[in-house]
Amino acid sequence: MKNDHGGKNLKKVIFGRLLIVLCLALLWAAGIFARLIYLQGFKSEDYFRQAEGQQQGYIELSPKRGAILDRNLEELATNVKSHSVYTHPHQIEDPLYTSQTLAQILGIPSDKIFEQLTSEASFTYLKRRIPPLEAKQVRDLQLPGIHVTEESRRFYPNMELASHILGFVSVDNDGLGGLEYYYQEELRGRKRMVQLKVDARRNSYLRSSSNEKIEGNILVLTIDRAIQHVTETALRKAVELHGAIDGSAIVMDPRTGQILAMANCPTFNPNDPGKYPPDHRRNRSILDLYEPGSTFKVITMSALLEEGLTTPDEVIDCRAGTARIAGKVYREAKRSFEDLTLTQVIVKSSNVGMVKLALRLGDERLHRYVESFGFGQKTGIDLPGEENGLFRPVSQWSKISIGAISFGQEIGVTPLQMVRAAAAIANGGHLVKPHVVRQILSPAGDLLFNQKLERKRILSEATTRQARQIMTAVVVEGTGRAARLKGYSCAGKTGTAQKIVDGKYSRSKYVGSFIGFAPADDPALVCLVVINEPKGLPWGGRVAGPAFKEIMELTLIHQGVPPDLPVEMVNPHIQMAKTNKPGTQNRLPESEISDGTFQSEESLLTGHFSETVLTVLESETERRAESQSLTVNLSTEALPDFKGLTLRQVARDCARHSVRLKITGTGMAVGQRPAPGLPISPGMVCEVFFSNERQRGNETNRVVLLRTGEHAGTDHSQR
Numbered sequence: 001m002k003n004d005h006g007g008k009n010l011k012k013v014i015f016g017r018l019l020i021v022l023c024l025a026l027l028w029a030a031g032i033f034a035r036l037i038y039l040q041g042f043k044s045e046d047y048f049r050q051a052e053g054q055q056q057g058y059i060e061l062s063p064k065r066g067a068i069l070d071r072n073l074e075e076l077a078t079n080v081k082s083h084s085v086y087t088h089p090h091q092i093e094d095p096l097y098t099s100q101t102l103a104q105i106l107g108i109p110s111d112k113i114f115e116q117l118t119s120e121a122s123f124t125y126l127k128r129r130i131p132p133l134e135a136k137q138v139r140d141l142q143l144p145g146i147h148v149t150e151e152s153r154r155f156y157p158n159m160e161l162a163s164h165i166l167g168f169v170s171v172d173n174d175g176l177g178g179l180e181y182y183y184q185e186e187l188r189g190r191k192r193m194v195q196l197k198v199d200a201r202r203n204s205y206l207r208s209s210s211n212e213k214i215e216g217n218i219l220v221l222t223i224d225r226a227i228q229h230v231t232e233t234a235l236r237k238a239v240e241l242h243g244a245i246d247g248s249a250i251v252m253d254p255r256t257g258q259i260l261a262m263a264n265c266p267t268f269n270p271n272d273p274g275k276y277p278p279d280h281r282r283n284r285s286i287l288d289l290y291e292p293g294s295t296f297k298v299i300t301m302s303a304l305l306e307e308g309l310t311t312p313d314e315v316i317d318c319r320a321g322t323a324r325i326a327g328k329v330y331r332e333a334k335r336s337f338e339d340l341t342l343t344q345v346i347v348k349s350s351n352v353g354m355v356k357l358a359l360r361l362g363d364e365r366l367h368r369y370v371e372s373f374g375f376g377q378k379t380g381i382d383l384p385g386e387e388n389g390l391f392r393p394v395s396q397w398s399k400i401s402i403g404a405i406s407f408g409q410e411i412g413v414t415p416l417q418m419v420r421a422a423a424a425i426a427n428g429g430h431l432v433k434p435h436v437v438r439q440i441l442s443p444a445g446d447l448l449f450n451q452k453l454e455r456k457r458i459l460s461e462a463t464t465r466q467a468r469q470i471m472t473a474v475v476v477e478g479t480g481r482a483a484r485l486k487g488y489s490c491a492g493k494t495g496t497a498q499k500i501v502d503g504k505y506s507r508s509k510y511v512g513s514f515i516g517f518a519p520a521d522d523p524a525l526v527c528l529v530v531i532n533e534p535k536g537l538p539w540g541g542r543v544a545g546p547a548f549k550e551i552m553e554l555t556l557i558h559q560g561v562p563p564d565l566p567v568e569m570v571n572p573h574i575q576m577a578k579t580n581k582p583g584t585q586n587r588l589p590e591s592e593i594s595d596g597t598f599q600s601e602e603s604l605l606t607g608h609f610s611e612t613v614l615t616v617l618e619s620e621t622e623r624r625a626e627s628q629s630l631t632v633n634l635s636t637e638a639l640p641d642f643k644g645l646t647l648r649q650v651a652r653d654c655a656r657h658s659v660r661l662k663i664t665g666t667g668m669a670v671g672q673r674p675a676p677g678l679p680i681s682p683g684m685v686c687e688v689f690f691s692n693e694r695q696r697g698n699e700t701n702r703v704v705l706l707r708t709g710e711h712a713g714t715d716h717s718q719r
Contacts, residue, residue: 063189066216091145293497296408347478492516
């Protein structure tokens with residue numbers, strides 16, 4: 001009995017112990033199960049991200065910024081490969097050693113690198129845009145956590161050319177000025193993150209791939225790289241020659257508002273904009289205001305003609321003291337005049353005559369016309385920061401404001417506003433909207449945007465025809481003689497404006513300018529040159545006229561505009577005396593040569609656009625000697641018309657007539673100097689201009705698409 005009782009107790013002890021173990025096991029299992037539920041149900045996402053972070057890395061790819069092309073599809077802004085060093089700080093094994101080693105290669109203080117290597121960031125750049133040699137040295141070190149990646153860097157292959165139009169970008173390829181800033185959304189593309197699979201040592205073994213397009217769109221400009229170069233060169237020469245502080249020049253198609261060139265001096269290199277002061281990066285053509293002076297007289301003149309308040313032949317008493325407003329007596333800048341016609345008032349730039357005529361308009365009408373020309377408001381050009389200009393409402397005019405405004409005082413304009421106003425006279429009376437971007441293309445070349453012509457009529461054709469004739473006389477016989485073109489008629493107006501210093505008009509600081517267009521009867525180009533604070537004689541015709549001449553002569557040739565005057569006839573009003581005796585030589589008056597308007601045939605072109613070759617036919621090797629006067633030898637043979645012929649055909653005809661040939665350009669003949677029909681003289685040199693424009697129709701469909709709609713909507717009957 002005793003043994004049975006002992007056995008039962010033993011079983012109870014064992015069972016109790018087993019029960020305790022079972023309970024503990026159940027509790028342990030319940031804890032494990034609860035933990036699993038917690039981990040899987042509540043913390044799964046956190047641990048999943050941790051696991052992913054241990055198995056994955058990533059790099060950020062900068063987008064390839066869209067290219068900027070000129071009107072002929074030449075690159076103005078593009079992209080090149082560069083290298084950048086980046087790090088994942090949590091991968092760094094020895095921050096001190098790594099920072100000291102990299103500092104010697106990257107040229108960055110080691111303490112700054114150490115700070116980046118020990119930061120909490122998961123990714124950071126150590127240095128951007130490093131040279132290839134530095135990139136190779138960093139790669140060769142094979143430092144844990146240090147990586148080198150390729151990036152796209154903005155590059156401007158033409159250096160300073162058109163820098164104020166193009167602008168520049170930051171180290172992250174974000175636009176900071178010019179078109180780069182204005183069209184940031186179209187150009188920049190989209191950033192993309194590329195994931196990497198990494199092993200336990202954080203070495204990547206798999207990289208995700210994607211066909212997603214991140215490149216930016218392409219801008220096709222109205223700017224012509226060659227014309228821009230000529231304009232910048234001529235402007236820089238004028239600024240340096242006259243010791244001016246700065247200057248601006250603009251060339252525009254008056255029919256469409258397309259800007260062919262916009263130059264400013266001083267300039268800068270957008271590849272390294274930080275090396276230049278902010279003033280050099282300023283686009284003065286749309287940001288700087290100046291009083292236009294006498295160039296503004298063409299605005300007042302146009303208003304008078306449009307209202308029928310005067311005629312080109314009306315005689316006005318311009319004697320000193322005859323123009324008075326509210327006790328103020330107006331006089332001329334240099335000398336006094338007597339009776340002048342309206343044409344002579346503009347030709348001689350008479351302030352007295354202009355004030356008297358402006359009084360006929362009255363304040364309200366003068367204000368309305370000035371406003372209709374776009375002054376006091378932005379032109380709407382697709383560039384950032386354009387100024388409105390300064391033009392007060394009539395309610396803020398003084399009693400003498402009408403006199404001052406009539407010849408370009410008490411009003412502040414930008415060079416672009418002045419160009420647009422002159423274009424309205426040139427194109428038959430339409431105010432056009434200027435622009436520098438013609439088209440936007442996708443990275444694949446598809447057309448996304450095509451600029452449309454925007455214009456409104458502000459003057460009648462009859463008024464602009466009279467205004468052009470008067471402005472032509474300014475160049476032929478007036479203050480703009482230094483701007484006369486060789487082989488082309490042109491119209492224009494000079495301006496010399498006193499600058500305001502300490503609230504008063506200075507007697508030593510001036511702005512000299514010249515604005516004009518050519519050919520005079522059917523203008524294809526309008527151009528303005530502004531020279532700020534020239535030293536010495538400040539007259540606009542003297543300081544700005546020669547630059548206008550250089551720009552327009554070369555640009556008209558480059559554009560394939562046929563000359564409308566014989567090369568000898570720089571002044572269309574000069575008639576050459578003829579004789580019935582064969583072989584008699586006739587000379588132009590010496591007075592027409594002494595002002596330096598003549599150039600030899602060989603000196604006209606400077607090679608900005610294409611290589612110019614003087615071909616001497618039939619083994620001739622000597623060029624005609626240059627002389628102080630131009631001699632014309634009459635003969636019975638007339639110079640043929642070479643337009644539309646090939647170079648071979650032109651050379652054959654020149655050989656047949658014993659004419660020496662000077663070649664400019666390639667393709668088909670589009671113009672010549674001297675003009676066809678003139679008598680052939682012994683040793684005559686004929687300059688023939690060739691262009692590939694007709695051949696461009698055979699280019700690819702994409703290029704044809706780019707050129708489509710260039711003058712869409714243009715009413716050529718209004719030219």
